[in-house]
Amino acid sequence: MATAAAVNVDTERENYLNSTYGIRSWLLTTDHKRIALLYLVSITFFFFIGGFFALLIRLELLTPAGDLVLSDTYNKLFSMHGQIMVFFFLVPSIPAVLGNFLIPMMVGAKDLALPRINLISWYLYIIGGALMLHAMVLGGVDTGWTFYTPFSTSFSNTHVIEAGLAIFIAGFSSILTGLNIVVTVHRMRAPGLTWSRLPLFVWSMYATSVIMLLGTPVLAITLVLVVLERSLHLGIFDPTLGGDPLLFQHLFWFYSHPAVYIMILPSMGVVSEIIPCFSRKRAFGYSAIALSSIGIAVLGFLVWAHHMFVAGISLYSALVFSLLSYLVAVPSAIKVFNWTATMYKGSISFDTPMLYAFGFIGLFTIGGLTGLFLAALGIDVHVTDTYFVIAHFHYIMVGGAVMGYLGGMHFWWPKISGRMYPEFWGKLAALIVFIGFNLTFFPQFILGYLGMPRRYWQYPPEFQVLNVLSTAGSTILAVGYLLPMAYFLWSLRYGKVAGDNPWGAAGLEWKTSSPPPTFNFDYEPVVTWEAYNYHEIPAPEEVNA
Amino acid sequence: MSDTSVAVETHESEQEHLALRHHFVTVEQQRNSSHLAMWLFLATEVMFFGGMFCAYLIYRIWFYAEFAAGSRSLDITLGTINTAVLICSSLTVALGVRAAQMGKRKLLVVLLLLTLVLGLAFLGIKGVEWYAKYTEHHIPGSTFNVSDLVQDYPTLHIDPRHEQIFFSLYFAMTGMHAIHMIVGVGLFLYLTYKAWKGTYGPEYYTPIEIGGLYWHFVDIIWIYLFPLLYLIDRKPLH
Amino acid sequence: MSVGMYYGIWITLLILTGVTAGVSFIDLGPFNTIVALVIATFKALLVVLFFMHVKYASEKLTKTVIIAAIFWLMLLLGLSLTDYLSRNLL
Numbered sequence: 001m002a003t004a005a006a007v008n009v010d011t012e013r014e015n016y017l018n019s020t021y022g023i024r025s026w027l028l029t030t031d032h033k034r035i036a037l038l039y040l041v042s043i044t045f046f047f048f049i050g051g052f053f054a055l056l057i058r059l060e061l062l063t064p065a066g067d068l069v070l071s072d073t074y075n076k077l078f079s080m081h082g083q084i085m086v087f088f089f090l091v092p093s094i095p096a097v098l099g100n101f102l103i104p105m106m107v108g109a110k111d112l113a114l115p116r117i118n119l120i121s122w123y124l125y126i127i128g129g130a131l132m133l134h135a136m137v138l139g140g141v142d143t144g145w146t147f148y149t150p151f152s153t154s155f156s157n158t159h160v161i162e163a164g165l166a167i168f169i170a171g172f173s174s175i176l177t178g179l180n181i182v183v184t185v186h187r188m189r190a191p192g193l194t195w196s197r198l199p200l201f202v203w204s205m206y207a208t209s210v211i212m213l214l215g216t217p218v219l220a221i222t223l224v225l226v227v228l229e230r231s232l233h234l235g236i237f238d239p240t241l242g243g244d245p246l247l248f249q250h251l252f253w254f255y256s257h258p259a260v261y262i263m264i265l266p267s268m269g270v271v272s273e274i275i276p277c278f279s280r281k282r283a284f285g286y287s288a289i290a291l292s293s294i295g296i297a298v299l300g301f302l303v304w305a306h307h308m309f310v311a312g313i314s315l316y317s318a319l320v321f322s323l324l325s326y327l328v329a330v331p332s333a334i335k336v337f338n339w340t341a342t343m344y345k346g347s348i349s350f351d352t353p354m355l356y357a358f359g360f361i362g363l364f365t366i367g368g369l370t371g372l373f374l375a376a377l378g379i380d381v382h383v384t385d386t387y388f389v390i391a392h393f394h395y396i397m398v399g400g401a402v403m404g405y406l407g408g409m410h411f412w413w414p415k416i417s418g419r420m421y422p423e424f425w426g427k428l429a430a431l432i433v434f435i436g437f438n439l440t441f442f443p444q445f446i447l448g449y450l451g452m453p454r455r456y457w458q459y460p461p462e463f464q465v466l467n468v469l470s471t472a473g474s475t476i477l478a479v480g481y482l483l484p485m486a487y488f489l490w491s492l493r494y495g496k497v498a499g500d501n502p503w504g505a506a507g508l509e510w511k512t513s514s515p516p517p518t519f520n521f522d523y524e525p526v527v528t529w530e531a532y533n534y535h536e537i538p539a540p541e542e543v544n545a
Numbered sequence: 546m547s548d549t550s551v552a553v554e555t556h557e558s559e560q561e562h563l564a565l566r567h568h569f570v571t572v573e574q575q576r577n578s579s580h581l582a583m584w585l586f587l588a589t590e591v592m593f594f595g596g597m598f599c600a601y602l603i604y605r606i607w608f609y610a611e612f613a614a615g616s617r618s619l620d621i622t623l624g625t626i627n628t629a630v631l632i633c634s635s636l637t638v639a640l641g642v643r644a645a646q647m648g649k650r651k652l653l654v655v656l657l658l659l660t661l662v663l664g665l666a667f668l669g670i671k672g673v674e675w676y677a678k679y680t681e682h683h684i685p686g687s688t689f690n691v692s693d694l695v696q697d698y699p700t701l702h703i704d705p706r707h708e709q710i711f712f713s714l715y716f717a718m719t720g721m722h723a724i725h726m727i728v729g730v731g732l733f734l735y736l737t738y739k740a741w742k743g744t745y746g747p748e749y750y751t752p753i754e755i756g757g758l759y760w761h762f763v764d765i766i767w768i769y770l771f772p773l774l775y776l777i778d779r780k781p782l783h
Numbered sequence: 784m785s786v787g788m789y790y791g792i793w794i795t796l797l798i799l800t801g802v803t804a805g806v807s808f809i810d811l812g813p814f815n816t817i818v819a820l821v822i823a824t825f826k827a828l829l830v831v832l833f834f835m836h837v838k839y840a841s842e843k844l845t846k847t848v849i850i851a852a853i854f855w856l857m858l859l860l861g862l863s864l865t866d867y868l869s870r871n872l873l
Contacts, residue, residue, distance in 0.1 A: 111568035113578040179585050186844065187578045188568075214855045217589045221596035225717060233686040234713035236600055241706040247603055250863045251596050301858055305866065317866035519567075577842075584845055588852035595856040602860055603867055625804045629797055636793040639834040640786070761835050765827045771800075772819035776807040780815070 015418070015515040030115035031518055036101035037416075038122050043089050043097065044485070046129060049136075050084035053077050055478065058440075058471040066458040074457035075142035076158065082145025087167050088129055090401055091259065094266030095177050095212070096125070098408050099205045101416060103181060105509035105516065106199050108190025108525035113183040114176075121176035128170030135162035144455065146256070149237035149248040153229040161230055164223040171216045171223075174262075178212030181205055190508070192527035199507050199531055200289050204269030207293035211258045211265075211300065219255035222248065246312055253304035261300040264364070264396060265293060267404020268335055271357045274411055275339050277505040278354035279346025280539055282532035285338040292331035299328040309380045318377055325375035332368055336361060347539070351503075352426030356407030359434050363399025367392055370445065385455075388448025394441045406433070406484060413488065414502045418515040419495030425487045433480035439473025504540035506532050564749040576751050583755040587762045590725075594766055597718050601773065604714065608707040613778035614694045615711035618683065620674055624775040627670045631764045634663035638757045645750035650743055653753070657737040660760070664730045671723055678712070685713045700782065715774055722770060725763045732756050784833065792833045799826050 016033045026034055057077050060068040069077065100118065104111050112118050135141060141163040143152040152160050185198070185206050226248070228234045235241040237248045276283045283289060305313055305321040313321075339361060348354070370392040373379050383389065413421055443466040448454075452463045459467070501510040512521050529536070569575040605612045641656035682690040691708045736756050739745065745753055803822040811818060832838040837845055 109568065113568075114582055115566075115568060117582075175589055179582055179589075182585055183578050183582045186581060187574055213585055213589050214592055214851070217593035218596045218859065221593050221721075224721075225596070225600070228717060229713075234717055235685060235709055236604075236713050236717070241709050242608065242704065243710055244603065244607075246866070247600055250866070251599065254596075254859055254863075301855065302862065305862070313866040314869040316869040320862075320865050581844065581848075584848045588848050588855075591852040591856055592859070595859055598856070599859050599863055603863065606867065621804060621807075625800060628800045632793065632796045632800065635796075635830060635834050636789060639789050643784070643786070643789070758835055761830050765830055768826045768830070769823050772803055772807070772823050776803065776815075776819050778815070779807040780810045781808065 013513060014517060015513065016518045017418075017515050019518045028119070030111070030119055032100050032104050032112045032115065032118055033416075033516065033518075035118050035122055036097050036099075039092060039096040039100065039125070042122075042125060042129065043093055046084050046088040047481075049133075050081055050089055051478065051481070053081035053084065055474065057081060058474045060457060061459070061467045062471050064459050064461045064464050064467075069457070071457045072142060075144075075455070076140035078455055079141050079144050080136055083141070083163060083167065084132065085397075086145055086259070086263075087170050088125075088132065090263040090397060091174055092125060092170075092177070093263075093401070093405050094270065094408060095174075095181070095205060095208060095262075096121070098201075098270065098405075098412060099177070099181060099208075099266065102412065102509055103184055103202060103205060104188065105512065105520050106202050106507060107185065107188055108193055108508050108521070108527065109184065109188035110519045110521075112180045113187055114180045117176050118180055121173045121180070124169050124173035124176070128166045128168075128173060131162055131166035131169065135159040135166060138162070146252065147223070147226060147248075148252075149226065149229075149245045150239055150243075153226055153235075153237055154240075161227050164227045168220050168223045168227075171220045174212050175216050175220075178209035178216075181209040182213065190525045190527055193508075193525075196286070196290075197527055197529070197531050198290075200272035200283060200286065200293075201266075201269035203290040204265045204272065204293045207297040208262050208265040208269075210294075210297050211262050215255040215258040215262075215301065218251055219259075222251040222255070225251075246308065249308050249311055250305065253307045254301070257304040257307065258297075258300045260393070260396065261296050263401045264404075265296060267360060267401045267408075268293070268332075270404045270408035270411070271339060271360050272335075273505075273507070274353045274357040274407055275342050276532045276534060277411075277503055278349050278351060278357070279343045280504075280534050281342055281346040282530075282534055283338070284341035284344075285334075286531065288334050289338050292334045295331035296328065299324070299331065303328050306375055306380075309377060310384050322375055322377050326372065329368060329372055329375075332364075336365055350427075352421070352423060352430055353407045353411035353503075355427060355430040355434075356403045356410065359430065359437075360400055360403045360407065363395050363403065363437070367395030367400055370395065383448050385453055386448035387444040387452050387454055390454050391441045391444035391448060394444070399437055399441070403433070403437075406430075409484070409488070411503070411505075412509075413491070414498030415509055415514045415516070417488075417492055417495070418498050418513075419491045420498050420502060421484070421487050421491045421495060425483060429480050429483035429487075432476060432483065436473050436475075436477030436480050440470050440477050441473070443467070443469045443473075502540055504537050506534060506537055572748075579751050579755055580758075583758050587758065590762060590766075594718075594721065597714065597721065598769075598773075601714050601718065604707075604710050605777070608704070608710060610701040611703050611707040612711050614691075614698045614701050614703050615683075615708055615715065616775060616777035617698070617779065618681070618694055619715075619775050620677065621775055621779065623670055623674050624771055627667050628767060628771045630663050630667045630670070631767050634660050634667070635761055635764045637663065638760045642750065642753050642757050645740070645745045645753045646747060648747045650740065650746075653740050653745065654737060657733055657740055657753075661730060661733050661737065664726055664733065664760075668723060668726055668730070671719065675716075675719075678716075683712050684716065685709045698782070718770055718774065722763065722766055725766070729760050729763055732759065784836075784839070788833065792829050796826055796829060 016031055026038065029035060056069070057074070060066070060074060066074065100112070138159050141156070141158045141160055143156050143158070143160060147160070147164065185202060225236050229236055229238065235243055237243045237245055239245060272283060272289055303321055303325040305317060306325045309318050370388070374383065374389065374392060410421060410426055413419070447463055447466045450463065452459050498514045500513055508525055508527070511525070565572050565575060569578070637656045637659040641653055641660065644653040644656055678684055681693065682688050689709050689712070691703065691705045694708065695703050695705065733756060736752060739752070799822050803819055806818055807815060831849065837849065840846065
């Protein structure tokens, strides 16, 4: 740790962080790396807010009685927790932070294809976020993150219009990010970088972007229709006029189911980068992993009505969607098999990114398998709208997506900042997150199975023990999340200088300095090697602080 | 002799040089990126309007009689004229791209101005139609009243509540289309100004091309909206 | 594309507009809707292929994007219909 105090040539060299100064150079930047950092700060801010709502929810649920907040307030808490976490944290997280930062470097380009659009996308996110904050300050929304009609259109007395518009605007931010990524991958690849040499992270980001492009607009128009119905009384979902509330649900879930793949595919991409590196082995089944990303993106659009099994859709339709939901599990399973096979006979090291990747595989598998339980009509009738569903999607979103995000942040932190985080604290935080996470959410599987409904502010006393366990877990989880924030900041000043490639990783992004220069490479990259050529790359020396 | 040709060459390569943004290697890469970006954006627009087409599809199946009656109450003459107006504007846009390609600045400006005029004409006619709906009390909300339609089409057994859904969709779909037209008009005002200043020529006319793609797309949406809204059932009633 | 071709497509589109409006007054039973949509699709194709130059596009990618958009729209409409068309069957 004392070494960092010495003058260091690497961090003195001009890079994207120090090339220009002043707030204008950040707020008007078109450099994808700076925009990634702008996003990083913004989504972390919203993560705090969404997390704060989660803590209030868990506090209320410590006791069976509704004694912390009013029931109306509780409705607002879970609604806003969901909206903030989904639309302002999870959806942008990896695409807008790691995707923005890494994709141009991974394809050997100087920037994304549309740098100004990239900046506009951040501003749209900020505007949407500000509107959402404003709606919250004015009293929030109580419709659930799902905005179901006719409650949201005809009966709720909360700020549905403003929240709907906020998410609409944030949705456009998402669309523009996806647009940029697709155009970049098609048009900006360096000479020699064929599709089959692309890092798997790029494949998964491409698949994510396809979903963003084709799904988000449907959410956008659906929110517009809700806003129009509330404000101008264009009664499209109004049952008193003969309208069908299920039409809203079809349109809403047409996006919101693929949206969960927007949230998980990038993390899968991160895991696909981490595991080969820390196994010192090429990815097993490269084509299978790459094509399964595309498969998930496509199949993910065919299953949305499994969120509506008990809502009133026809039984025949439910059967169709149930069958399709089983299909979509296949490409995900393919990935898990391939990651495992990658590790087999590899030279495994247990650095922090790898710990998060292990956590991801285990927790995502549990989350995914419980999804199959839910896809079975007979089981779903009993556990839908219970804590079983909540546990299922938190295993995927938190145990999966957030672990992948944290793993990626640790893996690429040296590249982003030029510094190493402290490895001991990294491992400790990963362990705390894992323990805290399971303690928070595993009891919820049991609660749901036993029949505790979701979105309820009070519950029968026999459920208290499991709820207390869950709340205890959530405080541990919170500590686990705060630690990286603290030591990442610490590392900016005191962290060991990283060097170009501290992990000995494959990929073009590691063939430039850390932090990279503004235009990414001091030379014109030409790719003549296959992806994950770990047999040619020497293992790094110990990088423990 | 060589003076003017050198001057032309310099201007062209200047133009090319000015237009090439730093992160692109060649002008062709830049042009192809802009094109792909616009096509992908149009794909998102297909899905955006698609949500409303989905709602339309379901309710037309459920409430055919009301959809038929509502359709009849729309002015087919104005609708047909508006369709023709947009088709003419697509022609002027397409010829405009060609003019830019051939370096004919004045022709380009004229064609862009014509496009603008036609676009504004479309919006004007739409305004007239909407005003007619207003006077007939066919705008959803507290003033909604379709007793006139119930009277005019007794054989159709119209439920006024379902009729309100037709008109909600009518206004949502034509309104969203109109918003896209207004954006298009704004975009073309900008393109006309830049064209007048001589920004576009054979070496660089990408904004005209991709602006044109957007305009054609908005035209295509109307090509579908017209029969779906105006021509549901115009058969003579016995 | 020659100027003549642009004008030719334009005239065709105008004629088809008149046709579609006129045909709507003739009783074709369930075929009214089909005819209207077929004509609209043909008009859209003319605009896409010729005015938007897709017929002369150098890359398959452009056509792939268009086909993907239409396919995805059909997914939305079609899979929703599996619910709406089968609701009263039981």
